[in-house]
Amino acid sequence: MGSVDLAAIKAAHTRIKPFIHRTPVMTSLTIDAMTGAQVFFKCENLQKAGAFKYRGATNAVQSLSETEAKRGVVTHSSGNHAGALSLAARVRGIPAYIVMPSSTPQIKQDAVRGYGGQITICEPTLAARESTAAAVQSRTGAVMIHPFDNDAVIAGQGTAAVELLEEVPELDAILAPVGGGGLLSGTAIAARALRPGMKVVGCEPQLADDAAESFRTGKIAPARPPRSVGDGLLTSLCERTFGYIRANVNQIALASDEEMLAAMRLVLQRMKILIEPSCGVALAVLLNGATAFQGKKVGVIISGGNVEISRLV
Amino acid sequence: MGSVDLAAIKAAHTRIKPFIHRTPVMTSLTIDAMTGAQVFFKCENLQKAGAFKYRGATNAVQSLSETEAKRGVVTHSSGNHAGALSLAARVRGIPAYIVMPSSTPQIKQDAVRGYGGQITICEPTLAARESTAAAVQSRTGAVMIHPFDNDAVIAGQGTAAVELLEEVPELDAILAPVGGGGLLSGTAIAARALRPGMKVVGCEPQLADDAAESFRTGKIAPARPPRSVGDGLLTSLCERTFGYIRANVNQIALASDEEMLAAMRLVLQRMKILIEPSCGVALAVLLNGATAFQGKKVGVIISGGNVEISRLV
Numbered sequence: 001m002g003s004v005d006l007a008a009i010k011a012a013h014t015r016i017k018p019f020i021h022r023t024p025v026m027t028s029l030t031i032d033a034m035t036g037a038q039v040f041f042k043c044e045n046l047q048k049a050g051a052f053k054y055r056g057a058t059n060a061v062q063s064l065s066e067t068e069a070k071r072g073v074v075t076h077s078s079g080n081h082a083g084a085l086s087l088a089a090r091v092r093g094i095p096a097y098i099v100m101p102s103s104t105p106q107i108k109q110d111a112v113r114g115y116g117g118q119i120t121i122c123e124p125t126l127a128a129r130e131s132t133a134a135a136v137q138s139r140t141g142a143v144m145i146h147p148f149d150n151d152a153v154i155a156g157q158g159t160a161a162v163e164l165l166e167e168v169p170e171l172d173a174i175l176a177p178v179g180g181g182g183l184l185s186g187t188a189i190a191a192r193a194l195r196p197g198m199k200v201v202g203c204e205p206q207l208a209d210d211a212a213e214s215f216r217t218g219k220i221a222p223a224r225p226p227r228s229v230g231d232g233l234l235t236s237l238c239e240r241t242f243g244y245i246r247a248n249v250n251q252i253a254l255a256s257d258e259e260m261l262a263a264m265r266l267v268l269q270r271m272k273i274l275i276e277p278s279c280g281v282a283l284a285v286l287l288n289g290a291t292a293f294q295g296k297k298v299g300v301i302i303s304g305g306n307v308e309i310s311r312l313v
Numbered sequence: 314m315g316s317v318d319l320a321a322i323k324a325a326h327t328r329i330k331p332f333i334h335r336t337p338v339m340t341s342l343t344i345d346a347m348t349g350a351q352v353f354f355k356c357e358n359l360q361k362a363g364a365f366k367y368r369g370a371t372n373a374v375q376s377l378s379e380t381e382a383k384r385g386v387v388t389h390s391s392g393n394h395a396g397a398l399s400l401a402a403r404v405r406g407i408p409a410y411i412v413m414p415s416s417t418p419q420i421k422q423d424a425v426r427g428y429g430g431q432i433t434i435c436e437p438t439l440a441a442r443e444s445t446a447a448a449v450q451s452r453t454g455a456v457m458i459h460p461f462d463n464d465a466v467i468a469g470q471g472t473a474a475v476e477l478l479e480e481v482p483e484l485d486a487i488l489a490p491v492g493g494g495g496l497l498s499g500t501a502i503a504a505r506a507l508r509p510g511m512k513v514v515g516c517e518p519q520l521a522d523d524a525a526e527s528f529r530t531g532k533i534a535p536a537r538p539p540r541s542v543g544d545g546l547l548t549s550l551c552e553r554t555f556g557y558i559r560a561n562v563n564q565i566a567l568a569s570d571e572e573m574l575a576a577m578r579l580v581l582q583r584m585k586i587l588i589e590p591s592c593g594v595a596l597a598v599l600l601n602g603a604t605a606f607q608g609k610k611v612g613v614i615i616s617g618g619n620v621e622i623s624r625l626v
Contacts, residue, residue, distance in 0.1 A: 024337045024359075026359070030427070045585045046337075046339070046584075046585055050585060114343070265622060268587055268622060269622060271359075272358045272359055272363060272586055272587040272618030273359075273585055273586055273587065274581055274586065274587065275585075305585030309578060309581060309582060309625055312622055
């Protein structure tokens with residue numbers, strides 16, 4: 001299926017460096033004491049557009065030829081990929097057509113509009129999303145940039161792990177959330193190549209444990225009903241990401257919604273940064289005992305910070 | 314009165330560098346568009362113990378002789394200085410005695426205890442704070458480290474501005490909140506020496522506008538009744554800080570409590586970092602027209618992030 005390797009991720013890094021933030025790596029003595037590990041947080045919530053998604057979107061957009069680029073890009077997304085692709089397109093000066101389900105929160109629609117994305121609203125089903133995006137694509141000639149079933153996107157997402165390992169080369173493990181698997185794929189490919197012996201762990205809500213089942217059975221499990229607060233992690237894997245994950249990931253660990261929300265509040269209170277429930281999951285599995293990294297150096301990809309403030313308390 | 318100059322601030326920087334975070338400088342296209350300026354935020358909310366106070370406390374603690382240090386340090390504080398001094402003392406392996414008024418929120422008491430500080434509770438009046446601290450001092454022989462009426466503390470606070478100007482040397486203006494005036498003094502001394510032509514602005518809540526009055530009349534005005542949400546900015550100046558401020562500051566600008574809270578929420582939503590209402594004041598004066606920096610490069614010291622999450626919404 002896919003062909004992303006460390007060379008592709010490093011090429012992506014060179015390509016996107018002028019456009020992205022090199023996000024800080026943060027630590028917390030309190031969280032180290034609570035987890036028994038030494039935890040290094042790669043803060044992609046401080047990335048442009050508020051999430052790691054800007055890395056993959058920028059790599060995809062900047063990889064287009066002039067001819068491809070001038071017709072613009074199209075995607076369907078209710079989440080961070082929509083905002084990230086809109087901003088990446090604006091930076092290149094090309095249109096972004098975003099198909100969003102009618103259930104998309106106003107704040108995410110506003111973010112896309114703020115970055116210059118052109119929104120088409122559709123029914124909140126995968127079939128409607130795909131057919132609407134296909135119609136927009138055939139009308140405009142825009143290039144489809146899938147949020148994770150795309151090697152340029154996956155290579156871009158892997159650059160966060162490359163930066164983290166540049167700053168903390170002696171990591172024993174790296175944790176990243178898993179939804180569609182783009183971030184986890186890029187992270188795992190980079191980590192496995194740069195430090196073959198390290199543990200790579202995907203982190204998933206118990207209420208959306210399809211990746212854990214897929215990993216266990218060897219067959220892609222369907223998405224669960226959308227009940228978890230980890231709204232960025234509800235999608236199922238695709239063949240491409242599943243292939244990368246099977247080849248490079250050691251474990252998929254689970255956490256409950258309550259544990260994810262507690263982790264989000266802990267990070268806000270102690271580290272003073274805002275993270276989404278979807279990325280509280282990685283810290284939650286360090287705290288709930290689903291992993292065993294006592295005394296180890298553990299990297300955590302903090303994937304995004306796009307959350308409505310009213311949900312914090 | 315005081316004798317802090319750029320050399321003292323640079324010496325403090327060398328002394329504290331091994332112990333502090335070099336905090337990131339962040340920017341936001343949204344906030345640039347809203348203010349009409351190019352704003353560079355020095356994120357001391359991401360400093361250890363959650364505030365710039367750790368710089369001054371560390372410089373004071375690390376400046377003590379071995380003989381002085383072994384008896385420990387003492388202060389009275391209901392806020393960030395208490396936590397910062399406790400942690401700075403623990404790092405040096407010496408006791409910290411903290412006198413806190415009985416009105417101190419539980420969360421701030423917990424922070425001090427978490428850093429190993431030994432708390433004595435007193436009545437919530439300045440007289441009780443001072444007499445209790447004096448009693449603790451005479452019992453223990455500890456060295457009094459005042460939160461701002463102390464040159465070692467002021468020199469430490471100035472190191473944030475030094476780092477900001479290292480990263481963005483061409484700043485036209487720098488803004489910092491003013492309470493007792495330690496941060497503003499250190500910031501102003503550093504900025505005036507490193508870039509003589511730049512504007513230095515102190516930012517204060519309208520409901521605690523004693524520094525603005527002092528600056529206007531040339532005479533230290535008393536603290537206002539504690540009504541502002543900017544709970545770190547309620548103290549009045551002392552002769553030492555007033556002297557530094559008169560010599561180096563161009564303007565004291567005011568913002569309302571509503572404007573400060575709106576700035577705090579804006580930073581959380583757009584920049585994904587948690588700031589105290591007390592440091593929302595600097596962004597608030599950029600937004601409310603109390604300053605005029607259209608098209609200019611403006612540095613803002615984000616002073617701290619210690620706020621109870623329940624107050625966010």
